[in-house]
Amino acid sequence: MGTSLRDVAVLAGVSVKTVSNVVNGYAHVAPATRARVEEALARLDYRPNLSARNLRQGRTGVIALALPELDAPYFAELSRFVIDAAAEQRWLVVIEQTDGSLERERQILDGVRDHRVDGLIFSPIAIGADELAARTDDTALVLLGERIHDGPADHVAIDNVRAARDITEHLIGLGRARVAALGAQDSSISGTAPLRLAGYRQAMAAHGLPEIVATVERYHRADGFAAMTALLEGERPDAVFCFNDLLALGAMRAVLSSGLRVPGDVALAGLDDIEDGRYSTPTLTTVAPDKSELARIAVDLLKRRIDGRAGYAPQEVRAGYRLMVRESTAPAG
Amino acid sequence: MGTSLRDVAVLAGVSVKTVSNVVNGYAHVAPATRARVEEALARLDYRPNLSARNLRQGRTGVIALALPELDAPYFAELSRFVIDAAAEQRWLVVIEQTDGSLERERQILDGVRDHRVDGLIFSPIAIGADELAARTDDTALVLLGERIHDGPADHVAIDNVRAARDITEHLIGLGRARVAALGAQDSSISGTAPLRLAGYRQAMAAHGLPEIVATVERYHRADGFAAMTALLEGERPDAVFCFNDLLALGAMRAVLSSGLRVPGDVALAGLDDIEDGRYSTPTLTTVAPDKSELARIAVDLLKRRIDGRAGYAPQEVRAGYRLMVRESTAPAG
DNA sequence: CAACGTTGTTTCAACGTTGTAAACAGGGCT
DNA sequence: AGCCCTGTTTACAACGTTGAAACAACGTTG
Known part of the structure; x- marks a missing residue:
């Protein structure tokens, strides 16, 4: 083991406490x-x-960041900001991956105590609000990017409904009439999918347009590819709002390899603003959540929970976002 | 604080040690x-x-994983595997980002002791072999993906020279004569860049072809975009081996937005096999390092160092890789 | 039946740190 | 000289755990 206070004390001829x-x-x-x-x-x-x-x-000076998967670019980018924000508090961050499995999420929620972390920033997918509320653990908890109705914990996210409405409005504004939503989910109760779907619906309803909704299992490129391929086989949409950028990139690949053009035949938009979308061909229109702000707020909320053990009411905080219009929805296409 | 052995002991009517x-x-x-x-x-x-x-x-049961940046897809994907492999040893992983800065890398190397991690898996960019060798810390260390000549620590990576030669041979095999290398670096002494460049040179020399080398600062899409744009302004190459996939994707964007076709006018290949390249249009030919194997070996090496304090000689281990031929080098293009 | 090994359990100390409280030194005041 | 300040330093205990060693009870063996 390294040098201890005692060693220093001896050398300096002074007591351990003084050191x-x-x-x-x-x-x-x-x-x-x-x-x-x-x-x-x-x-x-x-x-x-x-x-x-x-x-x-x-x-312990260590917090945990639990998220579905580190190799989804959105989460990787978000993690970077969380790690940086935590570093300012002199905290270390351990990362736990749930793969979106309910069982893993339960383990995380229950098991943080095993590792004795001071707090947990959690981005759940599968677990429900009731189960979250029922946890006995009193470790500080902040939910990130996931709307849990009447949540039992602090929560930070962008306004998903409004963001979805904004981007759908943008697609409609291009003059497209058959605007599809890609990314609804059957299973998820508490996820962001219903919120984004709600925003889409609000916009479509406001313009009296018919809804076209494609559901997916997960939020990977492969799911976007498959769902888009299916959409193309039916009565083709001329614009698609994909619930995240990975879906959009998968969808883009599907459109392009079927011989159609983006945005000429089909305009595409995503949500997340991952770097990939800034270099795809065409570049991807998307909603850019302020990831840095999300991370900072999450860490701040957690710090407040950890420091002030006082049990004030759970906070609900909104982070900002911006609409990034790029080639995939260019009017001239 | 939670329940301790003492509490349990009292309840069970037995000594603490028995519990x-x-x-x-x-x-x-x-x-x-x-x-x-x-x-x-x-x-x-x-x-x-x-x-x-x-x-x-x-x-401490905690190891550190230090890498340039988590939001580079290659490192995100690699991290996932490292975390999973570490979990099997019941280790937690804290992630430190260096941003490729020499100063940060020095801090990491020097500062792991601050956090009292049991070991460090380190993927350095800037730091030199001499400085690595000179470190006084005796924390277990494994270098990942970086060739340090006569390294002072265990090291695992793919055979970069051979991989680079293989992929260059593949490009030459398409019948292209003006094959460029994109990704050389002026600064880096110990990085992988010289190795990949060496592999490229071997292949070019073997076929008596002229070398075309483009250098970059970093390994991001933006660098690939800029370097490729510059290449296109001169006497145009008809094939480019980019030293990683991000460079290749940036380069692809540059080629496509200049109105040229991939692979028709310019064939492109990368190295890393990040998911993005499997969904770009066209899909990206690349070298796929066995990331799972890399991670597992790194963790195993680290475990051996941590367990057996014996000072055996530093190990040099090679992980496997595969050539993934996709659309960006399709012959029919 | 004494010596011994085995199983089961406990006591003790130590890992390195810091909060508490108390001890100590010196200076200015009565 | 005796007193109380203030500033400086220290002894002690405790955080929760586990290795080493001691101990007790029991069955086996010579």
Whole structure:
């Protein structure tokens, strides 16, 4: 094991506690003593043992970030911001992947205690609000990007309904009449899918247009590809709002490989603003959630929960977003 | 704080150590006692305090994974596998991002001790072999995906030279004569860039073809876009081996938006096999490193270092890869 | 029946840290 | 000299866990 306070204390000819005081920046230490201790600290290259410190303080300095899958670009990009925001609190982030499985999500929710993390930022897919509310654990919890009705925990997300309505309005504004929604889900009760669908419906209803809805299992390129291929076989839509960018990129591939043009024959829009969509051909119109803001708010909420053990009511916070119009919905197409 | 061994011990009417023994599956515990203790454990929903356990055992059960950036798809995909492989050892993974900055890489290398992780899987970009060798820290270290000549630590990667030669041969095999390499770097001494460049050169030399080399700063789509745009302004290549898939996707965008066709006018190949390339239009030919194998080997090497404190010589391990031929190098194009 | 091994359980100490409280030194005041 | 400040330093205990060693009870063996 490395050098401990004791080692430094011996070298500096001072008590262990005094060294601790210097390390922690305690005010009343005589300049001469402080200098001597700092000299010794430097000489022995002292690093505090976090296990011991945490044991003593009942904190671990580690938070968990639980999300469906790290290799979905949206979550990877989001993770980066969460890690950066957490670093400012001097927190480490461990990442847990649920693969969207209910069982894994239960484990996470139940099992964070095993790892003794101070808090959890959770982006659930499968688990329901009731189950969330029923948890006995009192570890600080913040829900990210998932609307849980009357949630039992702090929650941060963009306004999914409004964002979906905005982008659908944009498609309608191109003069397209057969605007489809791609990404509805049968299973999910608590997910974002119903919200985005609701936004789509509001826009379609406002213009008296017929709804065309394609459902998917998951939110990967492959699902978008399959759903779009199916859509093309029926009465073809001339615009499609895909519930995330991966679906849109899969759909784009399907349209293009069927010999049709984007946006000439079919305009496409997504949601997430992952980097891929800025370099696809054509580039992808999308809604860009402010990921940095999402992450920062999530970390702030968590910090407040962890610090003030007071049980104030769960907060609901909205992060901003922007509409990014690109080639896949260019009017001239 | 949660329930401790002491609480359980009191409830079961037994000593703390006996509870500890039950928890740890120690053999010689009377069945009756064990039953009573387990009953108490369940009733109080006991979870071991990892900080305490780690303090006692000098292990944290946490490893760090340091990589340039999580939102580069290759690293996101790799991380997933590392996390999964680590989970099998009941390890948690904290992720540190270096952004490829030398300073951050130094911090990581020096600072892992701050966090008291048991080991580090490190994918460096900027740092040199000499500096790696000079580190005083004795934390277990495994280098991932980066060839450090005569490295001071275990190292796992694919055979970059051979992979680069293979893919270049494939491009030449299409009958293209002006085959460019995109992704060389001025700065990097120890990176993979020189290796991939070497592989390219071997293949070009073997066929007596002239080398065309484009350098980049970093390995993002934007760099690929810029470098390709520059290449197109000169005497145009008819095939390009990009040193990673992001570069290739950026390059593809540049070719397509200049009005040329892929692979008709320019064939493109990458390296990494990120998911994006399987859904781009055209789909991207690439080299697919066995990421799962890379991750598993890295974790295994690290485990061996952590367990056996014996200082055996640094290991050099090669993981497999496959050539994935897709539309961007289709012969009929 | 004494010595011994086995099984089951406990006591003790230690991992490195920090909050509490108390001890100590020096200076200014009565 | 005795007192109370203020500033500085220290002893002690505790966080929850587990390895080492001790101990008790019991059956086996010579």
